[in-house]
Amino acid sequence: MKCNTDKRNVSSNEPWIFTAEVYDEIKRTIGRRKPEQGGILGSSDGKHIDHYYFDKTANRSSASYTMDTKALNEVIHNWNDNGVQLVGIIHSHPQGVNRPSSGDMETAKHIIETIDVQGRFFTPIVQVSPKLTGEIKIYPYTFEQTVEMKPQSMEIEESAVDKIKERHLRALDKKAPNRFKRIESIFPENLMKKKVVICFGCGGSGPFIETLARCGVETFVNVDGDIVEDTNIATQGAYIHEIGKYKVDVLEERIRNINPLARVVSINRYLDENMTDDEFALITGIKNYNYEDVLLLGCTDNFYAQDRCAQLALKFGVPYLAAQIFEKGRGHEVIFSYPGVTKACPRCMLESRYKKFLTSSQNATGSSSGAAVCVTDYLNSIKAYMAIYILCYNEQQTPFYHLLDKFADRNYLMTRCSDELQAPAFEPIAELESKETDLTFPFMTVAIEQTVEKDCPLCYGTGDISIIKNRIPDTRYLPNISI
Numbered sequence: 001m002k003c004n005t006d007k008r009n010v011s012s013n014e015p016w017i018f019t020a021e022v023y024d025e026i027k028r029t030i031g032r033r034k035p036e037q038g039g040i041l042g043s044s045d046g047k048h049i050d051h052y053y054f055d056k057t058a059n060r061s062s063a064s065y066t067m068d069t070k071a072l073n074e075v076i077h078n079w080n081d082n083g084v085q086l087v088g089i090i091h092s093h094p095q096g097v098n099r100p101s102s103g104d105m106e107t108a109k110h111i112i113e114t115i116d117v118q119g120r121f122f123t124p125i126v127q128v129s130p131k132l133t134g135e136i137k138i139y140p141y142t143f144e145q146t147v148e149m150k151p152q153s154m155e156i157e158e159s160a161v162d163k164i165k166e167r168h169l170r171a172l173d174k175k176a177p178n179r180f181k182r183i184e185s186i187f188p189e190n191l192m193k194k195k196v197v198i199c200f201g202c203g204g205s206g207p208f209i210e211t212l213a214r215c216g217v218e219t220f221v222n223v224d225g226d227i228v229e230d231t232n233i234a235t236q237g238a239y240i241h242e243i244g245k246y247k248v249d250v251l252e253e254r255i256r257n258i259n260p261l262a263r264v265v266s267i268n269r270y271l272d273e274n275m276t277d278d279e280f281a282l283i284t285g286i287k288n289y290n291y292e293d294v295l296l297l298g299c300t301d302n303f304y305a306q307d308r309c310a311q312l313a314l315k316f317g318v319p320y321l322a323a324q325i326f327e328k329g330r331g332h333e334v335i336f337s338y339p340g341v342t343k344a345c346p347r348c349m350l351e352s353r354y355k356k357f358l359t360s361s362q363n364a365t366g367s368s369s370g371a372a373v374c375v376t377d378y379l380n381s382i383k384a385y386m387a388i389y390i391l392c393y394n395e396q397q398t399p400f401y402h403l404l405d406k407f408a409d410r411n412y413l414m415t416r417c418s419d420e421l422q423a424p425a426f427e428p429i430a431e432l433e434s435k436e437t438d439l440t441f442p443f444m445t446v447a448i449e450q451t452v453e454k455d456c457p458l459c460y461g462t463g464d465i466s467i468i469k470n471r472i473p474d475t476r477y478l479p480n481i482s483i
């Protein structure tokens with residue numbers, strides 16, 4: 001591979017200048033992940049680092065980062081075709097190791113030789129904050145046709161962008177001083193301000209999260225690796241101008257338009273085995289909060305991700321809520337658990353589904369294809385109201401105080417959105433309807449009694465989910481099941 005090098009005649013003591021966009025993107029990708037993550041740096045003028053590609057498919061461990069050469073080569077080719085040169089690799093190291101290793105030097109040497117890079121090759125090392133907040137420190141090094149690494153000067157352009165953003169948010173806040181005035185009677189003394197919502201899956205559930213922001217919740221951790229597609233316009237309330245953006249970014253923008261002071265952490269990743277329980281705890285800061293103020297939401301349509309959410313909620317001892325739309329939007333369900341209040345655990349409730357998934361090769365991702373957005377809207381309303389019951393369970397000043405007790409053994413809400421949905425819970429209603437056809441509307445929700453499964457591998461059939469706290473070693477794996 002030949003690099004276009006004619007534009008670059010800079011001496012090594014001239015600084016590389018990161019554009020604010022690239023720097024931000026590095027913060028959002030490498031900065032939000034445990035060390036040993038990396039990507040490549042490109043420049044269109046030999047002075048500014050204005051291109052960056054995060055090596056998301058790299059082979060990595062806690063001790064090393066190995067580039068996905070195939071994927072990167074494609075990007076480099078593409079850059080070359082567009083007059084962008086590869087000028088360096090950036091990667092993160094564990095805390096305290098802020099110099100390139102001998103292995104890093106070998107890699108740099110290899111790249112310089114195979115790609116025919118002339119002059120200097122930038123090999124900065126990133127140190128991420130232990131809590132993976134996205135704050136980073138870059139230690140700049142340059143590799144120069146020798147086996148020696150030299151410190152390199154570096155600048156970050158226009159962190160003014162952040163300042164402008166902050167000023168803009170403060171101005172927005174001032175524009176709407178009375179925004180929570182009309183809900184003061186139900187949420188007095190800004191009590192929702194201290195609540196923390198952690199949401200996995202930000203597609204159809206986006207409007208539900210917005211609702212919680214409108215209720216005054218001020219801290220959100222949103223996790224979703226998906227990008228908005230045109231099909232999401234009809235089913236998830238997305239807009240054309242949002243196509244191509246990360247769903248978490250779109251949601252953050254909407255939340256900030258409701259409450260500019262909200263603390264929003266947006267993670268463009270999936271809840272898969274690359275995210276360990278420790279990393280989950282770091283990213284969400286879940287251990288820093290009182291469990292009564294936290295709600296963990298499983299809003300994905302993937303069976304395994306949903307299972308993981310439930311286990312994480314139980315492991316960290318926080319309230320949990322999850323939802324699922326049935327095929328063709330005929331109906332939906334909401335399940336929830338609250339330590340010390342609800343009885344059946346999420347696994348108990350969905351035991352038959354677990355059996356089905358674990359014994360067949362069924363697709364793990366459900367599909368809400370064929371559901372009109374009003375079905376999702378209705379589900380979001382139910383989720384939001386239940387979320388308020390949960391978040392306000394111990395808030396005496398609210399009308400929601402202890403209302404959840406009513407659902408202690410009925411922590412499964414099923415909604416019928418079409419007469420086609422047949423379920424025992426709706427039989428009495430169907431009977432009523434057979435006599436008086438105009439009496440009801442298809443949209444109808446019932447809270448169905450749940451039984452604790454004697455052999456539940458998650459709660460051991462105790463009916464007390466608070467005992468599970470800290471007892472699941474690794475939620476990435478399904479606990480054993482007796483079938």
Ligand SMILES: [Zn+2]
Binds near residue numbers: 065
């Ligand atoms: Zn390294």
Ligand SMILES: [Zn+2]
Binds near residue numbers: 344347457460
């Ligand atoms: Zn159970």
